[in-house]
Amino acid sequence: MGLPPAQSVEEVMDEIDWYHSIIKEGTGIRWGVTLKESDKVIGSCGYLNMQHKHYRAEVGFELSKNYWGKGIASEALGAIIRYGFNHYQLERIEALIEPGNIQSQKLVSKQGFTKEGLLRHYEYTLGKFDDLYMYSIIKSDLIK
Numbered sequence: 001m002g003l004p005p006a007q008s009v010e011e012v013m014d015e016i017d018w019y020h021s022i023i024k025e026g027t028g029i030r031w032g033v034t035l036k037e038s039d040k041v042i043g044s045c046g047y048l049n050m051q052h053k054h055y056r057a058e059v060g061f062e063l064s065k066n067y068w069g070k071g072i073a074s075e076a077l078g079a080i081i082r083y084g085f086n087h088y089q090l091e092r093i094e095a096l097i098e099p100g101n102i103q104s105q106k107l108v109s110k111q112g113f114t115k116e117g118l119l120r121h122y123e124y125t126l127g128k129f130d131d132l133y134m135y136s137i138i139k140s141d142l143i144k
Helices: 009-025 072-086 102-110
Strands: 029-034 041-051 056-063 092-097 114-125 128-138
Touching: 009 029, 009 041, 029 072, 041 072, 056 072, 072 092, 072 102, 092 102, 092 114, 102 128
Parallel strands: 056 092
Antiparallel strands: 029 041, 041 056, 092 128, 114 128
16 A cells, blocks of 8 residues: 555665665664564564654554464554654654555554544555545553
8 A cells, every 4th residue: 555566676775775864864763574483574664754853753564465464563563652652752653544454544543543534635656646544642542
Protein backbone atom coordinates (compact mmCIF):
# COMPACT_ATOMS: atom_id res chain seq x y z
CA MET A 1 0.00 0.00 0.00
CA GLY A 2 1.50 3.29 -1.10
CA LEU A 3 4.92 1.77 -1.70
CA PRO A 4 5.81 0.28 -5.09
CA PRO A 5 8.15 -2.74 -5.03
CA ALA A 6 11.76 -1.90 -5.84
CA GLN A 7 12.64 -2.69 -9.43
CA SER A 8 16.42 -2.42 -9.17
CA VAL A 9 19.37 -2.43 -6.81
CA GLU A 10 19.64 1.33 -7.43
CA GLU A 11 16.11 1.88 -6.08
CA VAL A 12 16.95 -0.13 -2.97
CA MET A 13 20.14 1.88 -2.48
CA ASP A 14 18.15 5.13 -2.84
CA GLU A 15 15.82 3.93 -0.07
CA ILE A 16 18.80 3.08 2.15
CA ASP A 17 20.31 6.52 1.43
CA TRP A 18 17.00 8.06 2.56
CA TYR A 19 17.21 6.03 5.80
CA HIS A 20 20.68 7.47 6.40
CA SER A 21 19.51 11.03 5.65
CA ILE A 22 16.61 10.99 8.14
CA ILE A 23 18.93 9.80 10.91
CA LYS A 24 21.47 12.51 10.03
CA GLU A 25 18.75 15.21 9.91
CA GLY A 26 17.13 13.97 13.13
CA THR A 27 13.76 13.58 11.42
CA GLY A 28 13.49 9.82 11.75
CA ILE A 29 15.04 6.41 12.09
CA ARG A 30 14.44 3.13 10.32
CA TRP A 31 15.23 -0.43 11.38
CA GLY A 32 15.29 -3.59 9.33
CA VAL A 33 12.94 -6.34 10.46
CA THR A 34 14.66 -9.71 10.42
CA LEU A 35 13.73 -13.25 11.28
CA LYS A 36 14.99 -14.28 14.72
CA GLU A 37 16.74 -17.36 13.35
CA SER A 38 18.61 -15.48 10.59
CA ASP A 39 19.73 -12.06 9.42
CA LYS A 40 17.32 -12.11 6.47
CA VAL A 41 15.64 -8.70 6.18
CA ILE A 42 11.90 -9.17 5.60
CA GLY A 43 10.71 -5.61 6.17
CA SER A 44 11.40 -2.34 7.93
CA CYS A 45 9.85 -0.11 10.52
CA GLY A 46 10.61 3.15 12.21
CA TYR A 47 9.85 6.82 12.61
CA LEU A 48 9.64 9.67 10.15
CA ASN A 49 8.47 13.27 10.32
CA MET A 50 9.75 13.53 13.88
CA GLN A 51 8.79 16.82 15.48
CA HIS A 52 11.04 17.01 18.54
CA LYS A 53 9.60 20.38 19.55
CA HIS A 54 6.13 18.83 19.72
CA TYR A 55 7.22 15.38 21.04
CA ARG A 56 5.56 13.52 18.18
CA ALA A 57 6.49 11.32 15.23
CA GLU A 58 4.87 9.22 12.54
CA VAL A 59 5.43 5.49 12.58
CA GLY A 60 5.77 3.43 9.42
CA PHE A 61 6.23 -0.24 8.73
CA GLU A 62 6.19 -2.74 5.91
CA LEU A 63 6.66 -6.45 5.82
CA SER A 64 7.12 -8.94 2.98
CA LYS A 65 3.74 -10.47 2.18
CA ASN A 66 5.20 -13.94 2.81
CA TYR A 67 5.38 -13.12 6.52
CA TRP A 68 1.98 -11.50 7.09
CA GLY A 69 -0.22 -12.95 9.83
CA LYS A 70 2.64 -14.41 11.87
CA GLY A 71 2.80 -11.73 14.61
CA ILE A 72 6.10 -10.31 13.33
CA ALA A 73 4.75 -6.84 12.49
CA SER A 74 2.96 -6.69 15.84
CA GLU A 75 6.14 -7.55 17.73
CA ALA A 76 8.19 -4.99 15.77
CA LEU A 77 5.57 -2.24 16.14
CA GLY A 78 5.25 -2.85 19.88
CA ALA A 79 9.02 -2.56 20.28
CA ILE A 80 9.32 0.69 18.35
CA ILE A 81 6.36 2.22 20.20
CA ARG A 82 8.07 1.54 23.53
CA TYR A 83 11.38 2.81 22.11
CA GLY A 84 9.76 6.04 20.90
CA PHE A 85 8.12 6.79 24.23
CA ASN A 86 11.19 5.82 26.30
CA HIS A 87 14.19 6.84 24.17
CA TYR A 88 12.81 9.82 22.24
CA GLN A 89 10.42 10.89 25.01
CA LEU A 90 7.59 11.09 22.48
CA GLU A 91 4.16 12.03 23.75
CA ARG A 92 2.28 11.13 20.55
CA ILE A 93 2.90 8.58 17.80
CA GLU A 94 0.87 8.79 14.61
CA ALA A 95 0.11 6.22 11.91
CA LEU A 96 -1.30 7.25 8.52
CA ILE A 97 -3.02 4.32 6.82
CA GLU A 98 -4.86 3.95 3.53
CA PRO A 99 -8.56 3.04 4.00
CA GLY A 100 -8.08 -0.18 2.01
CA ASN A 101 -5.25 -1.39 4.24
CA ILE A 102 -7.46 -3.21 6.74
CA GLN A 103 -4.62 -5.37 8.13
CA SER A 104 -2.54 -2.32 9.15
CA GLN A 105 -5.62 -0.72 10.69
CA LYS A 106 -6.18 -3.88 12.77
CA LEU A 107 -2.50 -3.98 13.69
CA VAL A 108 -2.34 -0.45 15.08
CA SER A 109 -5.70 -0.84 16.83
CA LYS A 110 -4.40 -3.93 18.64
CA GLN A 111 -1.40 -1.87 19.76
CA GLY A 112 -3.71 0.73 21.33
CA PHE A 113 -3.94 3.35 18.59
CA THR A 114 -7.15 5.38 18.23
CA LYS A 115 -8.64 6.20 14.83
CA GLU A 116 -8.97 10.00 14.73
CA GLY A 117 -10.36 10.64 11.28
CA LEU A 118 -9.92 10.68 7.52
CA LEU A 119 -7.44 12.99 5.81
CA ARG A 120 -8.84 13.48 2.32
CA HIS A 121 -6.38 13.50 -0.61
CA TYR A 122 -3.58 13.77 1.92
CA GLU A 123 -0.86 12.15 -0.17
CA TYR A 124 0.03 11.88 -3.85
CA THR A 125 1.45 8.42 -4.45
CA LEU A 126 1.81 6.23 -7.53
CA GLY A 127 0.06 8.79 -9.76
CA LYS A 128 -3.03 9.34 -7.61
CA PHE A 129 -4.23 11.20 -4.54
CA ASP A 130 -4.80 8.98 -1.52
CA ASP A 131 -7.05 9.46 1.48
CA LEU A 132 -5.43 8.36 4.73
CA TYR A 133 -6.81 7.53 8.13
CA MET A 134 -5.03 9.20 11.04
CA TYR A 135 -4.42 6.92 14.00
CA SER A 136 -2.56 7.93 17.14
CA ILE A 137 -1.39 6.62 20.45
CA ILE A 138 -0.26 8.84 23.30
CA LYS A 139 2.02 7.83 26.12
CA SER A 140 -0.77 7.66 28.70
CA ASP A 141 -2.71 5.22 26.49
CA LEU A 142 -0.17 2.53 27.42
CA ILE A 143 -0.76 3.06 31.14
CA LYS A 144 -4.54 2.50 30.98
